[in-house]
Amino acid sequence: xxxxxxxxxxIVGPTHNYAGLSYGNLASQENVQQESNPKKAAxxxxxxxxxxxxxxxxxxxxxxxxRPNILFLRxxxxxxxxxxVIKSAWxxxxxxxxxxxxxxxMWTANAATVAPSIDTKDGKTHFTPANLSTKFHRSxxxxxxxxxxxxxxxxxxxxxxxxxxxxxxxxxxxxxxxHTRFCKRYESKGVHLFVFGNKEQATTRFPARxxxxxxxxxxxxxxxxxxxxxxxxxxxxxxxxxxxxxxxISVGNERVFLYHEKAFLHEKKVLNEIQKKLGxxxxxxxxxxxxxxxxxxxxxxxxxxQIVTLPNETMAIVAPIECKENLSTKQILENILQDPKNxxxxxxxxxxxxxxxxxxxxxxxxLRVVLTEEELKAAHQGVFLNEELYRKLKQWIEAHYRDRMxxxxxxxxxxxxxxxxxxDELTKILQLNSxxxxxx
Numbered sequence: 001x002x003x004x005x006x007x008x009x010x011i012v013g014p015t016h017n018y019a020g021l022s023y024g025n026l027a028s029q030e031n032v033q034q035e036s037n038p039k040k041a042a043x044x045x046x047x048x049x050x051x052x053x054x055x056x057x058x059x060x061x062x063x064x065x066x067r068p069n070i071l072f073l074r075x076x077x078x079x080x081x082x083x084x085v086i087k088s089a090w091x092x093x094x095x096x097x098x099x100x101x102x103x104x105x106m107w108t109a110n111a112a113t114v115a116p117s118i119d120t121k122d123g124k125t126h127f128t129p130a131n132l133s134t135k136f137h138r139s140x141x142x143x144x145x146x147x148x149x150x151x152x153x154x155x156x157x158x159x160x161x162x163x164x165x166x167x168x169x170x171x172x173x174x175x176x177x178x179h180t181r182f183c184k185r186y187e188s189k190g191v192h193l194f195v196f197g198n199k200e201q202a203t204t205r206f207p208a209r210x211x212x213x214x215x216x217x218x219x220x221x222x223x224x225x226x227x228x229x230x231x232x233x234x235x236x237x238x239x240x241x242x243x244x245x246x247x248x249i250s251v252g253n254e255r256v257f258l259y260h261e262k263a264f265l266h267e268k269k270v271l272n273e274i275q276k277k278l279g280x281x282x283x284x285x286x287x288x289x290x291x292x293x294x295x296x297x298x299x300x301x302x303x304x305x306q307i308v309t310l311p312n313e314t315m316a317i318v319a320p321i322e323c324k325e326n327l328s329t330k331q332i333l334e335n336i337l338q339d340p341k342n343x344x345x346x347x348x349x350x351x352x353x354x355x356x357x358x359x360x361x362x363x364x365x366x367l368r369v370v371l372t373e374e375e376l377k378a379a380h381q382g383v384f385l386n387e388e389l390y391r392k393l394k395q396w397i398e399a400h401y402r403d404r405m406x407x408x409x410x411x412x413x414x415x416x417x418x419x420x421x422x423x424d425e426l427t428k429i430l431q432l433n434s435x436x437x438x439x440x
Contacts, residue, residue, distance in 0.1 A: 002373055003118065003187035005253075005309065006058040007366040008383075009049050010111070011393070011426075012042040013064030013103035014400060014419045018358060019407040021102060021137040024206035025359035026242040026298060034357070038103075039401035041354030045106070045365055046397065048350045050390050052318065055346075056311040058376075059385040061393070062152075062367070063426050065105040065144045066436050068416055072100045072140045083413040090411035099137035101410035107360045108367040109247055110138070110175040111145050115222035116370035117158070119181075119190050124160050125375060126222040127153065130175030131164040134209045139167065144436075151435050155378040165217045173214040176367055177245035180252040182274060184281050186309070186370050191277045192224055195246035195264075197234045205240040227277060232270040238262045241294035247363050248298060253307035253315060256342060258285040260303060262294055283342050292328050302329045304361035307344065316346035320361045324349045382431030392429050396422070 020032025053059040070082050076096055078085045089097040105111070115126040129145040132138035142164040153159035165171050183190040194215035197208020212231060219229050234246065238260070243249045250259035255278070257271075264270045275282050287302075297303060305319040317336070323329040337347050350362055371379065382389075400422035402409075409415060420438050427435060434440060 001187050003116070003370050004058045004376065005186050006060055006369045006371055006376070007049070007052060007306070007308075008060045008062050008108055008369055009045060009366045010062045010106040010108035011064050012038065012045050012106045012355070013067055014038055014402065014422055015067040015101045015405070015410060015415065016041045016103040016106070016354065017101065017405050017407050017410065019098040019102065021098060022104070022135060022244070022359060024209070024239075024242065024244040027357055027359035031357045033407060036357075036405050037354055037403050038405055039397060039403045042397045042401055043394065044352050044354055046390065046393055048318070048352060048362060048365065049385055051348065051350060052306070052308065053385050053390070055308070055316060057308050060383045061385060061430070062108050062111065062148055062383070063430060063432070064103065064423065065141060066423060066438060067103060067419055068097065068101040068410055069140055070100075070416070071437055073097070082416060086411060086413055086416060097410050098407055099140070102137040104138050105141050105145070106355070107364040109177040109245075109364045111141075111367050112149060113173075113176050113179050113218045113222060114367065114369050115192070115224055116181070116190065117372065117375065118187060118370070119192070119224060119228060121223040121225065124158055125153070125369070125371065127159070127161045128173075128218045128221050129162070129164045130173045131167045131171070132174060133167045133169065133172045134174070147435055151432055152380040152383055154380065158375050158378045162221050165214060165221065170211060171214045171217060172209055172211045173218060174210045174245055177247045177364065178210040178215070180246075180250070181368075181370070182252055182257070182278050182282065183254055184279070185254060189228065191228055191230060191274055192219065193230045193232060193252070193274060194219060195232050195234055197239055206242070206244065208234060208239055209244060230270065230273045230277065233265040235262050235265050238294060242298040243294070247304055248301065249303050251303050251305060251307055251363060254309060255281045256283045256285065256307055256315060256344065258287070258303060258307065258336070260287050260292065260294070260297055261289060285336060285342060287332060291332060296326060296328055300326045300329045301356065301361035302332065304363045306362045306366065310346070313343075314345040315343045316348060317344050318348050318350055318362050320356055321349045321351045321353070322356060380432070389429070396426060396429060400425070
C-alpha cells in the first residue's frame with residue numbers, strides 16, 4: 001500500500017492584518033499596528049505551495065474563513081445590518097472587531113489534529129478540529145474548520161470529521177502545531193507525539209496553551225492506540241522565550257526529528273519512549289542552546305521549516321528566508337545537508353515575510369494529512385494544487401486582494417463586501433458547494 005503525506009495549506013485571507021492579538025507570539029506583538037499587504041501575503045504562501053508541488057509533494061489548499069465574521073459579532077449582542085454591526089463594533093467594542101477580522105485561520109497547523117487510517121482502530125482517517133480556546137480571536141475558527149473539512153473529506157467510508165473537544169480551559173487544544181507523527185515510511189504504523197504545556201509549571205512570562213487533558217482527549221477521539229502515543233511536556237523556559245506552539249521548537253518527518261535541546265522538560269525520557277514505540281528508527285538532529293539560543297530559534301523560525309519526503313525517497317527542508325539571513329541557522333542547515341547520516345539532501349528557502357511578521361512560518365501554514373491512493377481519490381479533488389489551479393488562484397488573488405491594510409481598515413464596510421465576493425468566487429474555483437454562511 002502506498003501512502004502520501006498531503007500538505008493542506010491555508011490560503012491567506014483578504015483581511016490579513018497586524019492587530020497583535022496573540023499574546024505570547026513575539027512577532028505578532030512586535031509588529032502590531034504596522035501596515036500589512038494581504039495580496040503579497042497570499043501570493044507568498046501560494047508560491048510556497050507551488051514550490052512544494054514542483055518538488056513532487058502532494059499539495060492542496062484550504063480556503064480562508066469569512067472575515068470580518070458577522071455571525072461572531074452578532075453572537076456578542078450587536079444588531080442591525082451587516083454595515084451597522086461593523087460600525088457599532090468599531091465604536092463600542094473595537095477589540096471584538098479586530099478579533100472578527102483576524103485572518104489567523106491561514107495557519108492551518110492549528111486547524112485540526114489528524115490520525116491516518118493506517119493508525120486508527122476503525123481504519124478510517126480521523127480529524128479533530130482544534131477548539132483554540134485560549135485566544136479570543138481564534139476561538140471562532142472551529143465552526144468553519146469543521147465545515148471545510150467535512151466538505152473535502154465527505155466520504156464516510158474513509159473519513160471521520162469530529163466536533164472539537166469541549167471548549168474549556170482544561171481542554172485547550174491548539175491542533176497539529178503540537179502534534180507530530182513519526183513513522184518508518186508514511187504507509188507504516190506511526191507513533192504520535194502530543195506536546196502540552198503544564199499550566200501549573202511556573203512560567204514567568206507567557207502562559208502555556210495546549211493542555212495534557214486536551215491532548216489525551218484528541219488522541220482518544222481520533223481512535224489512536226495507547227501504544228502509539230507519547231505525551232511530552234514543553235519546557236517552560238521555551239514557552240517564556242516565545243515558543244507558544246511546539247512547531248516553533250521542533251519538526252519531524254517520517255523518522256527524522258529536528259529539535260532544540262530546550263524543547264521538552266524531560267528530553268531523554270521523551271526521546272526514549274518515541275524510539276521504543278517506533279522501533280529504534282529515529283534519526284535525531286539535536287540543536288543545542290550554544291548552537292542556537294532560544295531567542296534566535298524564535299526569531300528565525302528554523303524549527304518551523306517543513307521537512308518533506310520527495311518522490312526519490314530523499315528529504316528536503318523548506319526554511320523561511322530569515323534562516324538564510326542568520327549566520328547560525330544558515331550554518332546549521334548547511335551542516336544538516338552535508339551530514340550523510342540523515343536523508344535530507346535538499347535545502348530551499350521561501351519568502352513568507354508577511355506571515356512571519358504575524359508569527360507564522362512555512363510549517364504553520366500547513367496541515368499534514370497522510371492518505372492512501374484510494375483515500376486521495378475519495379477526497380474532494382477541486383482543492384488539490386496543479387498548474388491550472390495555481391494559475392487561477394494567482395489571478396484570483398491579484399483581482400480581489402488589497403495591497404495595504406491596517407487594523408482600523410476592518411471598520412470599512414466595503415472590506416466585508418470585497419471579502420464575500422472574493423470567497424464566493426473562490427468556492428466556484430475550488431468546485432465547492434455554498435459552504436459559507438453568507439452564501440446560504
